[in-house]
Amino acid sequence: MSRKTRSAKPYAIGAGVVAAAGLLAFASYTATKPGDRDASGAAAPAASAPASAAAGQEGVYPELERLARRDAKDGLATGRADAPVVLIEYADFKCGYCGKFARDTEPVLIEKYVKKGVLRIEWRNFPIFGEESEGAARAAWAAGRQGRFWEFHRAAYAEDAKEKGFGEERLTALAREAGVPDIARFTRDLDSAEAKRAVTRDQEEGYGLGATSTPSFLVNGRAIAGAQPLETFTAAIDAAAAKAGR
Template sequence: MSARISTPSRRLAAIGAVLALVVALVAAGIAIGKSAGGGSGKPKASGDDAALTYDPQQPTYDQLEKTTSRRTDGDPLAIGRTDAPVVLVEYADYQCSYCGRFTRETQPELIRKYVDEGTLRVEFRNFPIFGKDSERAARASWAAGRQGRFWQFHDEVFAKLRKGDALAEDKLAELAEKAGVKDLDRFRTDMNGSDAAAAVKKDQEEGYSLGVQSTPTFIVGGRPLAGAQPLKEFEAAIARAKAVRAAEAGDSAAQKSGK
């Protein structure tokens, strides 16, 4: 059973972060790349189950889905078909306990029920918010992806909560070896290279431009879902997004037929 934060001040802070994300999404439209940093405080890990309500026909969210879901062929940080009707984008930090909980408890079910059948695509974004150790782990995950082992490495790191020295370079290399990364010298070179730093920075800047303030934060079909949500919240969000895509496809078909 998922643990919940019960301290009122922490619950209000988490809800405030969700509301700030919604406001930022609506304000941003499709203008990704414009900084949305402000006076909301430093990003943090979020464990609250603060559900969102929104209009499934809101065009702003449809625009954001098209902008935030990259749908790139061969993207090592993504799983699922590029033409899946729904894309879940996750912004996460490898030192975030709630991100680990999602990886261990919720993501396998989403893959089994939705990714494998072609309904859902999952795209991971490195969003390190806890300093140098988080940044190193993010670069390491990108480096593992260069050898086709991102998800295996990702799951190894999140198999338990790891902080500080547990994410030192030698420890990350050990995890990479366990994840099936064959060329560890290349892994270390890639992890410490400028391309890895640029890739992580790109993901960070995208998240900040959207107003992401906590980890994990998810965007499902262009709509935000923040914190350690139960499986049913993801299922509801996927169903809504799938219904919107189906309606759009129906409208498009009707227009083409002249009806």
């Protein structure tokens, strides 16, 4: 799990959401406590959830579940808009652990759940590592405008891709690799006020939940912190699907 060292300003996204969340940083450990491992393989320390987080039943918060947008036209989502389970991912293209999730875990979830209509994955741009992170986020959004977000996502998270940086020329190269058909439009969209607003909306949603690290996830209102093992995600998705009667 990658963490930004600066303090993040918590943005208001609705009193009901914040009150029930207990902040994502705490609720996530409720969902993934003892037995979890950190990046080095050592056991992660247990964290105590505050009283507001304890109010959730089995770590599931209905207010967080309602953050799923379920917009059929969302270019940064995959899976049926009416799928019984929605996984929301807050991530940064410069985050190594986000890349690990994208390469190792997400393809399995798509094959096992998305293609069967059980799961929808909604991406939230959550750039926390500076200017290049912001640029990559806007580029991903711009690729999504032409239906190539997931191809851009795959190229940007390829092994060793982040070591090449996300400067202007590199973003254009990634767009070409992703098969974005109109590069001139991509460039205009990348630098547009609309792109900046879209990224800011996602950022403020994440900060409003108390997220300060990437990747962070919500699975039907259950918070998961970091690139956890595949089994953590399948257990959360299976539980959510069972609750939904699937």
